[in-house]
Amino acid sequence: MPLIKPHLFFFTVFFIVLSANLVTAQPVVNLKDIRKINLIDASWGLGASRLTTFEIVPENGSWKCYQTKQKYEGIYFKKVEKASDLVNPLNTDKRIFVKNISDTLLVALLNTIKITKPVFKPEYIYISKDSVLNNINYAALKKLHMKFGTPQRDTFFKLLNNGQLIDRAKISLQRDYWTDDSPFCGIHIINKNNDTLKIETQRQVDYMLPWLINGTPSYDTSISRFFMASIGDYPFSAKLRLNGNWIYGKVYDYIKRTYTDEIFAREHIEKLSETNLNLLQKYFEIGKTVPYNDDFSLELSPRQFSGKIGITAIVDIKNSEQVNQLISFSEDTVKAFFDSGNFLVKACKNTNGCVIYLFNKYGISNKNHWFASQMDKTKLLANYDDTQLLDLSIYVPGKERNDEWLVLPDGKLLLYAYFYDDVFGIQPGLLLPSGDSVRKEVFVVFDSQGKLLFKN
Secondary structure, three states, X not given: OOOOXXXXXXXXXXXXXXXXXXXXXXXXXXXXXXXXXXEEEEEEEOOEEEEEEEEEEEEOOEEEEEEEEEEEEOHHHHHOHHHHHHHHHHOEOOOEEEEEEOHHHHHHHHHHOOEEOOOOOHHHOOOOHXXXXXXXXXXXXXXXXXXXXXXXXXXXXXXXXXXHHHHHHHHHHOOOOOOOEEEEEEEEEEEOOOOEEEEEEOOOOHHHOOEEEOOEEEOOHHHHHHHHHHOOOOOOOOHHHHOOOOHHHHHHHHHHHHHHHHHHHHHHHHHHOHHHHHHHHHHEEEEEEEEEOOEEEEEEEEHHXXXXXXXXXXXXXXXHHHHHHHHHHHHHHHHHHHOOOOHHHHHHHOOOOOEEEEEEEOOXXXXXXXXXXXXXXXXXXXXXXHHHOEEEEEEOOOOOOOEEEEEOOOOOEEEEEEOOOOOOOOOOOOOOOOOOOOOEEEEEXXXXXXXXXXXX
């Protein structure tokens, strides 16, 4: 094998490393070839939706942005007086001039989309330690942590000053998700030959990354800056989210929940009842521990299930009866489910990293099956004692969100919510593909071996 010259070797390694983080995936778009650029800023939520559209077009040697539509709909905008007064005068289909768009701004967009950033890295979102600290209400924090001693408060502020933890927070926040919130921002670049390059995002998180450039993800805030600079100023626009205006409080909250609360809670729980804590540790590996009102939320891994079962438990650690009920829940109810041999358990046992999560509150299994009941058009669940239903979710590596199931007393399994088209454990094709990862509420019943029995 011929020797590689040193300078060529280092260039090759550098190119490989660079290629792993930056990908050339998009066709080159020239400014002179663009006919127009359409911008869409929309969102849907509980009781409200809004849509504002723009077009950027060349006129007399320069580029101009016009608003082409604005519409606010839903109970919130009709019934809430302040919101109604604010937005109702703005609903229009008229074409309204917004601003001039410079060639510099457009060229910057075209240059940034030539190279995509497909994997999130903390440095893509610039948040300095000082910017976090300057946006935190220290007076409120000190009041919040008054019940802890000075050494504990000092620990909290040291954690908050740790730049590495800020990076961890930024990574964690990329997995944020909540219901009743569906934003959308789109940049559609239409060439004179009608070829269209679509740059879109539906992400809820601060900065709304990644953007999808013709389907290819790119964690590039430069695209967000172009969008914000191009659209107008109007109520409830995506600007605050795209600019990450709430990120500082979320970084604080992440550090508090993930580190500070854990430190203080573990100290506090040991003082409250070392006996009950030792009893729990006999049956469970105790993971994350955080305060829950005056009690505690514990992430438990029962020792007998080899990491395949997780239980999120809310418990009053001083209450021995609750602690024993929690242990019985794991040793009896969960064990019976795990040993039943149903298709979900079999699939999870055969999948590395798969974990089935259950919930227990004050020694009792979850009895609130509201989401499933909302999809129960035939009132099937009325035939069962709801105290005997077992609520669970399934974590599979590579997926940020868990499918949600109910185990019925007769061994049937009910899928009532999922996010990805390839639902874990069931045959492909049973559910219509959507191509997205938005939460989907369904009512699909299987027998214990995975045979489809009923679908609303």
